Amino acid sequence: MNTLTLAVELAYWQQTTLRAVIGLVAVLLPAGTLVYLFLFKMMSFMQSRLGPMEAGPYGSLQLLAEVGKFLQKEDIVPAKADRVVFKAAPFVVLVSTFLLVLVIPGGPDLVFIDVDTGIFLALAVSSISVIGILMAGWASASKYSLLGALRATGQLIAYELPLVLAVMGVVIQAGTLNMQGIVMAQAQGEIFGFGGIGSPFILTQFLGFAIFLIAVQAELTQPPFDMPVAESELVTGYLTEYSGMRFLMFFIGEFATAGIFAALASTLFLGGWYIPGLDPTDNLFNVIGPMVLMGKIILVSFLIFWFRFTYPRFREDQLQTLAWKVLIPLSLINIVVTGVLKVVF
Numbered sequence: 001m002n003t004l005t006l007a008v009e010l011a012y013w014q015q016t017t018l019r020a021v022i023g024l025v026a027v028l029l030p031a032g033t034l035v036y037l038f039l040f041k042m043m044s045f046m047q048s049r050l051g052p053m054e055a056g057p058y059g060s061l062q063l064l065a066e067v068g069k070f071l072q073k074e075d076i077v078p079a080k081a082d083r084v085v086f087k088a089a090p091f092v093v094l095v096s097t098f099l100l101v102l103v104i105p106g107g108p109d110l111v112f113i114d115v116d117t118g119i120f121l122a123l124a125v126s127s128i129s130v131i132g133i134l135m136a137g138w139a140s141a142s143k144y145s146l147l148g149a150l151r152a153t154g155q156l157i158a159y160e161l162p163l164v165l166a167v168m169g170v171v172i173q174a175g176t177l178n179m180q181g182i183v184m185a186q187a188q189g190e191i192f193g194f195g196g197i198g199s200p201f202i203l204t205q206f207l208g209f210a211i212f213l214i215a216v217q218a219e220l221t222q223p224p225f226d227m228p229v230a231e232s233e234l235v236t237g238y239l240t241e242y243s244g245m246r247f248l249m250f251f252i253g254e255f256a257t258a259g260i261f262a263a264l265a266s267t268l269f270l271g272g273w274y275i276p277g278l279d280p281t282d283n284l285f286n287v288i289g290p291m292v293l294m295g296k297i298i299l300v301s302f303l304i305f306w307f308r309f310t311y312p313r314f315r316e317d318q319l320q321t322l323a324w325k326v327l328i329p330l331s332l333i334n335i336v337v338t339g340v341l342k343v344v345f
Contacts, residue, residue, distance in 0.1 A: 019112060026101050030259030030297055031252055035063055037298065038305040039255075046309055070251075073244035078141050081241065085139035090242070090249035092132030097253055099125040100260045105180045107273050107289030108281060118179035119171060122264060123164050126219070129257070130156045133228070136250075137238035148237020151316070152228035155218055158323040159225075163215035165331035169208040169338040170201050170268045183272040187280035197276035202269040207334045209269045211327050213300075216261045217307055218323070220254060224311040225319060258304055259297055266296035 010018065040062055044051030052059030077083055103118040105111040115121060130153055137149020171177055174185035182201075189199025202209050218225040229237035239250055266272055273289030274280050285292075314322070 023098060023101055023112065026106075027098055027256045027260070028252070030263070030294070031256035032063055033294075033298070034255050034259050034301050034305070036060065038301065042302075042305060043309050067248065070244055070248040075244040075246060076241075078241050080141040082139040082141070085135050086241075087246070089132050089136035089139060090246045090253070092135060093129045093253045094249055094256075096125055096128035096132065097256045097260055099128070100257070100264070103179050104260070104263045104267055104293075105183060105272060105289075106293055107286040108180075108283070109286050110273075110289055111180060114180055115178070117177045119167060119177050119182065119268070122179070123160075123167065126163075126261075127156075127160060129219075129253070133238050136242070140238070140241040142241050144234045144236075144240045145238050148228045148230075148234045148240070151234075152221055152238060155221065155225065155228060155319060158320055159215045159218035159327075162211050162323060162327035162331050163219065165328065165335060166208040166211040166215060167268060168331075169205045169334045172335065172338045172342055173201060173204060179267055179272075183267060183274055184280060186271040187274040187276075198271060198274065200269065200271045200276070205269060205334070205338070207330060209265065211331050211334070212265055212269070213303060213307075214322075214327060216258075216265070217304060218319070219261065220258055220304070222254075222258075222304070222308045224307070224314050226313055227316055227319060230313065258301060262297040262300040262304065263293060265300045266293060270296050270300070272296070 036059075040051045040059060052062035055061040055065045077086055100122055102112040103115065103122045105114075133152045133156070134149050137145045137147075137152070140146070170182060174182045176182060176185065186200050187198045191197070191199050191203065221228045228234075229239060234240070239247060242250060273285055273293045275285075275288075275292055278284070
């Protein structure tokens, strides 16, 4: 059943409901998978322990138990907090994540919105989370929360630049801002005249891929970039005053965003839903494409969480120095070299 047939058979409200449900699954399923695989299991094995083992086979239902626990907790709002802004902040952060998933293709015909400026839209909406974090810190009426929010804002603004600049090399090489076009450029490209595996951009844009992953780590405020939520200094930063369901929303947002950024990296550098050696226009990819993309998401997420569990926290000056004096110059060099080679070849 193609997209045209589906549009004829379903009313607009039915299409909208279906898209909302699929979008919810596309956000929550990777988030839950990453929590179980990496937070519960991989980190445990790296620390020579089993991790959760009681809830379900090998602790597979531990995540549901955690969600149930948070749902039962009281939703506390500090007496001096700005109640409206305080309650709205988690939703603003989640909106950023849900908007990101709209432009990521899962197959030749599997995309929520196919716009010519897809990667531009993705990078733009990814910045919305900064507003939600600042809202949470300011509205909590807590010095710890405000300091954490200001740290997060400075950090996210600094690392937005290398994140965007790292993508520019891909855009120059693909010749399009369209996410589906970037996948097709990798699927139909050639490496020195050989097109057997296409032209995955990780081979030519490895520096851009590395910069992108480092910037993503900072965007997620995960170690070694966890200054905004440093427990030893700020309790949990902008999350200090949150409890119950609203804390759970921030928690889901963190891991869902990690999954969506991994999907973005997979699409930009690893060919997205495409498998080398097959015809990218084959309808088969409308079936296996999401599974292929999910496999690549887990691979990229492994790198993200491996760094998270390995490196110690940066000082604030080290964090800013890395962004302004290392990553941004390297990303500019990558853009210049890519542009020159694009013109020459």
